[in-house]
Amino acid sequence: MALYAPFVSAQLSVLDTICIVGNPSHLAVPGTPGSTYNWSVKGGSIISGLSTNDILVKWGGQPGFYTVSVTETDSNGCVGDPVEAMVYLSLPEHAxxxxxxxxxxxxxxxxxxxxxxxxxxxxxxxxxxxxxxxxxxxxxxxxxxxxxxxxxxxxxxxxxxEPPIASLHDLPDTIRVNTSVDFFYTGTSAEEVQWMINDHEAGNGYYLA
The missing domain is CATH 2.60.40.10 (Immunoglobulins)
Structure with missing residues (x-):
């Protein structure tokens, strides 16, 4: 990433988008032999190249817009105008x-x-x-x-x-009063079998007594 004029303080522009997860990253301006550079970086800290034209920045974890500025001092001690720009720190979304x-x-x-x-x-x-x-x-x-x-x-x-297919074992046509009857589910495999008698739940499972 490079900072170039006319990114001046009167009209800041978004220079680049930086992924927080992918940092640190470089910021640079064209270098002049004998010059030193004074950087100001919001939202991060300079970890190398402090007075050079190319710095390495470790960014914080808060997404948003941040200002970056640099001032060049040449070999004669003359100080140039500050060059400013904005970077946007982006945080990835998770699916x-x-x-x-x-x-x-x-x-x-x-x-x-x-x-x-x-x-x-x-x-x-x-x-x-x-x-x-x-x-x-x-x-x-x-x-x-x-x-x-x-x-x-x-x-x-x-x-x-596959949806289950329900069926029962053969039952007699006539059952005497007070006679105990066992019911067996003989359909296809099912996660749950629910028995209903006269629209009332009577039990669960492959066997009902």
């Missing part, structure tokens, strides 16, 4: 996806993404909400586009399972 990770085949999945103001889903969509009906196990990702900072990617895997 995050909220939503189900296990659904039945044919069901719609609604995913909510969060990744700051500039992001992109797999496939190029740029809305915060992503809707899909996966037909097989699917890996979705969301990328926070961080400009000068490194992009951040969040992955979300959706497992698709």
């Amino acid at each position: 995050l996806i909220n939503g189900p990770d296990r659904v039945c085949r044919g069901e719609e999945v609604v995913l909510q993404g969060r990744a700051g103001g500039n992001f992109e889903w797999v496939g190029g969509k740029t809305k915060e909400t992503l809707r899909l009906i996966p037909q097989k196990d699917t890996l979705i990702y969301l990328v926070a586009l961080n400009g000068h900072c490194k992009n951040d990617t969040f992955y979300h895997r959706i497992s698709v399972v």
Whole structure:
């Protein structure tokens, strides 16, 4: 990064955007043999090259706009006008996806993404909400586009399972009053089996006595 006139104090301009995570970084002006340079850096500290035309700056952790200025003194002791500019310290956004990770085949999945103001889903969509009906196990990702900072990617895997098919073992057509009857679930594999008798919950599990 270099500071060049006419970045004077009367009209500050944004010189560059710096990623806080990627610091330290260099600031420089064109060098003149025999000259020394007096730097003033807001938002960071100079760690090398203090009186030279090229300094290394370690930036703080607070994003925002900060002023940088440098004054050149030549070999005759003449002091030039200060050259000023602004830098913007940027903090990267992190991507995050909220939503189900296990659904039945044919069901719609609604995913909510969060990744700051500039992001992109797999496939190029740029809305915060992503809707899909996966037909097989699917890996979705969301990328926070961080400009000068490194992009951040969040992955979300959706497992698709077949919906269960319920069935019971054969029951007699007629049951005597006060007779105990056992019920057995014989359908396809299910995470949970709930029994209902006359619209009332009677129990859970593959077996009901």
